Amino acid sequence: VQVASMQDVVPVPVRTEPATGADHAITSGTAIYIQPGSAGVGDYLAALLRRSTGYPLPVKTAPSTPTDGISLLLTGADPTVGNQGYQLDVTASAVVIRANQPAGLFAGVQTLRQLLPAAVESTSTQPGPWTIPGGRIVDHPRFAYRGAHLDVARHFFTVDEVKRYVDEISLYKVNHLHLHLTDDQGWRIQINSWPRLATYGGELEVGGTPGGYYTQDQYRDIVAYAQSRHITVVPEIDMPGHTNAALASYAELNCNNVAPPRRTDIQVGYSSLCIGKDVTYRFVADVIREVAALTPGPYLHIGGDEANSTSQQDYVTFLNKVLPLVQQQGKTAMGWHDIVDATPPTSAVPQYWQTGTSHAGVQAAARRGNKILMSPANKAYLDMKYNSSTRLGLSWAGFIEVQTAYEWNPGAYLSGVGESQVFGVEAPLWSETLLNIDDIEFMAFPRLPAIAELGWSPQSTHNWSAFRQRLAAQGPRWQVMGVDFYRSSQVPWD
Numbered sequence: 001v002q003v004a005s006m007q008d009v010v011p012v013p014v015r016t017e018p019a020t021g022a023d024h025a026i027t028s029g030t031a032i033y034i035q036p037g038s039a040g041v042g043d044y045l046a047a048l049l050r051r052s053t054g055y056p057l058p059v060k061t062a063p064s065t066p067t068d069g070i071s072l073l074l075t076g077a078d079p080t081v082g083n084q085g086y087q088l089d090v091t092a093s094a095v096v097i098r099a100n101q102p103a104g105l106f107a108g109v110q111t112l113r114q115l116l117p118a119a120v121e122s123t124s125t126q127p128g129p130w131t132i133p134g135g136r137i138v139d140h141p142r143f144a145y146r147g148a149h150l151d152v153a154r155h156f157f158t159v160d161e162v163k164r165y166v167d168e169i170s171l172y173k174v175n176h177l178h179l180h181l182t183d184d185q186g187w188r189i190q191i192n193s194w195p196r197l198a199t200y201g202g203e204l205e206v207g208g209t210p211g212g213y214y215t216q217d218q219y220r221d222i223v224a225y226a227q228s229r230h231i232t233v234v235p236e237i238d239m240p241g242h243t244n245a246a247l248a249s250y251a252e253l254n255c256n257n258v259a260p261p262r263r264t265d266i267q268v269g270y271s272s273l274c275i276g277k278d279v280t281y282r283f284v285a286d287v288i289r290e291v292a293a294l295t296p297g298p299y300l301h302i303g304g305d306e307a308n309s310t311s312q313q314d315y316v317t318f319l320n321k322v323l324p325l326v327q328q329q330g331k332t333a334m335g336w337h338d339i340v341d342a343t344p345p346t347s348a349v350p351q352y353w354q355t356g357t358s359h360a361g362v363q364a365a366a367r368r369g370n371k372i373l374m375s376p377a378n379k380a381y382l383d384m385k386y387n388s389s390t391r392l393g394l395s396w397a398g399f400i401e402v403q404t405a406y407e408w409n410p411g412a413y414l415s416g417v418g419e420s421q422v423f424g425v426e427a428p429l430w431s432e433t434l435l436n437i438d439d440i441e442f443m444a445f446p447r448l449p450a451i452a453e454l455g456w457s458p459q460s461t462h463n464w465s466a467f468r469q470r471l472a473a474q475g476p477r478w479q480v481m482g483v484d485f486y487r488s489s490q491v492p493w494d
């Protein structure tokens, strides 16, 4: 049986040192050893391995020195690993993952998964053998923020579909899930103080089919599940544009006090909250308060994109009233880069989404001290078609084949926004044309791992011909997992 190679891991680790004669076999006698802080990751790893190996894999307290089994330790890691990295040592007798934080152990476990045969991903018992290539890996991320965005507003996705996407992005060390919860076509999160937003504003979706929404308990369930995969949820309430679902739900939110009809087409730029009305800011304050209370993470995204029906002055007025509401809830504001027009606090994170390699406003914000989240639409938008024959997706930013998604440098893409001014990378997935998890998977794989590698691995390791080989080795794993991926002709699939 072919043993996986350390050279196949995606994202490529900072340092890999294969060792011959040090392969480790997981057997029915293997135990998992933990320390108090690593119990969560230990239980996660045990569940994963028990499912496919059929072995008992008891979780025990780690001895002072590991001599066998798989140890998850929060002591003794190489100092370069920081808060999100890990050190993995595989010898014939023992596997040891060391980190400074549980998130680092979780990242190490994702690497360990990829060093095991694809069958380890099976949901039923497989014969094995379960051999891990011997050697050492010392690894840590280039950017602290590596995100995947999912638009649940144009088409609604169930809690289980979102959880499956969480599991899939966690394979590649993505650590933030940005949920685009509201837009013109749907409001997807229950707000107790404004109940019609979800019950009426969430009833439909693009195409006029039944939509849906997350109750606050269902949303808490998604957040907790993501957290158990060390993924922080970033909720987005898009405003003042992209607000037709809210405007249709409450007439008083409209300047003329008339609620427009609900929309199920995919046009953008026609809606705006009424900037001059006091009720607008009571509404926004109530929504931000309730969403912040549901958000253990530090970020709250206020959208801000394509406010084409809001005058420039009104846009600035609106943001100057709303950004402080986010801060009052103890959250750091994120927004599409359009928000730079309002000169937001330097703590706010503009998310660059256009296609150009220069943007004066974003460059000025970076110069002031804002960190920029990089999501250029012609590189990172997973809703762009791969090519002209791709059934799903849009094409306004151009076609994005896998090589296009991979061959760019987030630390040098925008002029005047260098490595130290980049907050991280994020791959948006807009759902105008996506109906279910299969559609999500077809657009996200194999391009999401490409963006994940740009966020994690050193720029010095970026090499398309090497990456495409490593990507090919992911194919059999996705097949075992039932991931409906696009078999790009650019990748030498096994």
Ligand SMILES: CC1=[NH+][C@H]2[C@@H](O1)O[C@H](CO)[C@@H](O)[C@@H]2O
Residues within 6 Å of the ligand: 268, 305, 306, 336, 353, 381, 383, 394, 430, 431, 432
């Ligand atoms: C930030 C942003 N606003 C627009 C734009 O991206 O394109 C998306 C489709 O690619 C669309 O869904 C979205 O409403």
